[in-house]
Structure formats: structure tokens, C-alpha cells
Amino acid sequence: MNHNERTLKIDGVEIHLSRPDTTEPRWIGQTDLLKQILACWLVVSEKDLPLSPRIVGMPGIGKTTLAMAAALERKQPLYIFQCTSDTRPEDLLISPVLAESGKITYHASPLVSAMVTGGICILDEGNRMNEKSWASLAPLLDHRRYVESIIAGIQVRAHREFRSCVTMNSDESTFEIPDYILSRMQPTLKLDMPSFNDELAILKYHLPFVDDEFLNLTVEFLQRSHQFDLDFSPRDGLHILQYAVKRLRQDKSHPLAKDDYWREAVSKVLGEEALDLDELASRKRRALGGERMPMGLGDFFFSGDNPLHPDSDS
The missing domain is CATH 1.10.8 (Helicase, Ruva Protein; domain 3)
Incomplete structure (x- = not known):
């Protein structure tokens, strides 16, 4: 890899890499969660593989900060990919860009850049991303640990030190992630509101x-x-x-x-x-219906003011 220009050749195709995030956040409170993420990223034997946990919680409570702090603990380059509803597989992997010379150049996403440099990638707000994009990551999130770029026509294998996690908001403005992807993103770490x-x-x-x-x-x-x-x-x-x-x-x-x-x-x-x-x-x-009276069997057959209702006073 050319570290000055941040380019890398894979199967003869030159790839321009993203730059890592240099923020150094401090994590405050809920230290068990920080330890749990770090445990997920441990490898305990040659046959073992790191886990890719998903961190869930309400927006604004520090899910991304938590993951960033964990990456800082491991002293690995950190890359963050912001997932959106219109993220395409090529956005997630490798995108073609028209250079000044008129030639097509290939630019790696933060995810692929983390894969090839042995960094850590946070897929931020992952449940805002559609299934088509998630499907392109299926081999990366299991024992195969690679992705296929149709655009560049190459297969990219993950560095042994590559780690990842996904943050997910607990709100309604999200996609339903398919089970075959959820089963690869384990365990689930829930971040609660702070004390x-x-x-x-x-x-x-x-x-x-x-x-x-x-x-x-x-x-x-x-x-x-x-x-x-x-x-x-x-x-x-x-x-x-x-x-x-x-x-x-x-x-x-x-x-x-x-x-x-x-x-x-x-x-x-x-x-x-x-x-x-x-x-x-x-x-x-x-x-949310929290103040409705509990329903009895008669409520399914008679309205509350019906004299035939079993609980009617008349």
C-alpha cells in the first residue's frame, strides 16, 4: 500500500482508500458495555473469529461514541460509515469516480478501507440501510470475511485485525433487517439512558x-x-x-x-x-393506549353502554 497517497492494488486494480477518523472521544459511565464490545473483538485462538456486535438504543445516547471509545482502546485506525435509506452496495464497498484525466478511478468506502488496513469500522445507524446493501455484506460478517465488488470486479478479503460493529436506533424510522443478517451481527448490546x-x-x-x-x-x-x-x-x-x-x-x-x-x-x-x-x-x-381500561370477554361482543353487557348496571 502507498501510505502517502493511500492507494492499494488488489488483483491489479488500484483502489483509493478513505482516511480514518482521528477523533479521540472519552466514554463516561456504563463501563460494562465498553468491556463487552472489547470482548467481542477478542480472538482467543487461531480458529476463532471476532464478533460483530450491534449496539442498540435511543438516538443521542452515545452508541457511536461508545464504539469509537472501544476502537481507541484497541489503538486501531477507526473508520465510520454513515448508513442511510438510499445507501447502495457500491457506496458501501467501492465506488467509481471520474478523474480529471477522464479515467475511472475506484474509491474504497470507510468499510473497505478498514478491511484492508486492519482497522475498525462502525456501521452507524445500520437499520436505516436497505436489504440490498446488507446482502453485499453477508460474506464479510461470517467465516468468509470478504466482500465482492461488482463495480471494480474484485474480491476484497478482510485483514486479520479488521473489526466491526453496527449501531442501531430504537425508533420507528428504520428498516427491518433480515434475519440472515441479524444472525451474523451478534451479540446485541443495549445502551440505556445514563444515571x-x-x-x-x-x-x-x-x-x-x-x-x-x-x-x-x-x-x-x-x-x-x-x-x-x-x-x-x-x-x-x-x-x-x-x-x-x-x-x-x-x-x-x-x-x-x-x-x-x-x-x-x-x-x-x-x-x-x-x-x-x-x-x-x-x-x-x-x-399508546396506556390509559384504557382492561377488556373483559364481554367487551368483545357488546359495547360498554349495551344493557346486555355482562358488566352493565342495568
Whole structure:
């Protein structure tokens, strides 16, 4: 491989590689999950192969950061591929690009770049990707550990040190991943909402310039939302604090500006309804049918006001 130009020849075809991600995140809290990812990537014998776990959880709680921190622990180059609903197999593997000379050049995705350099690839938000693209990864995720690029006409085998994982959001805006792919992405590691202390530490780490009053107010709000099973995340907390601090910086003279700007930040980031968590939680329960009375056998045959209903008072 030419390290200066980051090119590699495979079966006579020159491939231009992606550059690794150089971010160095810090993982805070839930250390067991970090250990579990690292365990998945261990190889305990010549016959053993690493696992490709899937990390699941709500958006904004740190799934990608967790995987990045695990890659940093292993001191391997990290590549991140952002999966989308219109990702094509060639996007996922090798894409043709028209060079200035008029010739076709082949550019490897972050995934293929990780494969050939012995790096780690995070397939971010994998359940936003369609089955056709997932199908192209089937041989990579089992004992074969290779991909076939139809575009470049080559087979690419994974370096022995190559590792991967997939992050998946627990929301409704996703595809159903076929079982033959899910069975290859094991185990499933579930990331929960952070505890009070962890959430406070996360916000402090990212926003060390924010005072404790703002921080505590935001963490208490987030923790209460977690109790109501609302989908507000540490990322939302960061945005609330960033906006509130910027608004406060504009006008320090108003004595009530702090509370006002914090409430304004909540409404702008999460919507006006977020200012009343009790009502928002109640509406969510109603939407999910949580406040309906349990049905008896008679409810299937008679309406509630029917005098023939077994539970009718008439």
C-alpha cells in the first residue's frame, strides 16, 4: 500500500482508500458495555473469529461514541460509515469516480478501507440501510470475511485485525433487517439512558464552561424525562445548554434571564410541550393506549353502554 497517497492494488486494480477518523472521544459511565464490545473483538485462538456486535438504543445516547471509545482502546485506525435509506452496495464497498484525466478511478468506502488496513469500522445507524446493501455484506460478517465488488470486479478479503460493529436506533424510522443478517451481527448490546451522575459528567465533559446551576437544572430535567420514558437524550441536554448559554451571553442584565433562557432553550430544542413533562408523558401513554381500561370477554361482543353487557348496571 502507498501510505502517502493511500492507494492499494488488489488483483491489479488500484483502489483509493478513505482516511480514518482521528477523533479521540472519552466514554463516561456504563463501563460494562465498553468491556463487552472489547470482548467481542477478542480472538482467543487461531480458529476463532471476532464478533460483530450491534449496539442498540435511543438516538443521542452515545452508541457511536461508545464504539469509537472501544476502537481507541484497541489503538486501531477507526473508520465510520454513515448508513442511510438510499445507501447502495457500491457506496458501501467501492465506488467509481471520474478523474480529471477522464479515467475511472475506484474509491474504497470507510468499510473497505478498514478491511484492508486492519482497522475498525462502525456501521452507524445500520437499520436505516436497505436489504440490498446488507446482502453485499453477508460474506464479510461470517467465516468468509470478504466482500465482492461488482463495480471494480474484485474480491476484497478482510485483514486479520479488521473489526466491526453496527449501531442501531430504537425508533420507528428504520428498516427491518433480515434475519440472515441479524444472525451474523451478534451479540446485541443495549445502551440505556445514563444515571444522574453519568449524565452530569457527560454534560460537564462536553461543556466545561457551563455553570453548575444550569447543568443541574438540565440533568434533573433529563432524568425526570427518562423516568417518564420520554425520548430525550444527553445530546438534547447538550443542545439545550449550548443555546441557553449563548442567549444568556447576549443579555446578562435581566435578573430572571437565566431561568427564562433555559426554558426558551427547552422549548426551542424539544418543543413547547416539553416544558410540561407530566402532560407530555400522559399524552404519550394515551397515544399508546396506556390509559384504557382492561377488556373483559364481554367487551368483545357488546359495547360498554349495551344493557346486555355482562358488566352493565342495568
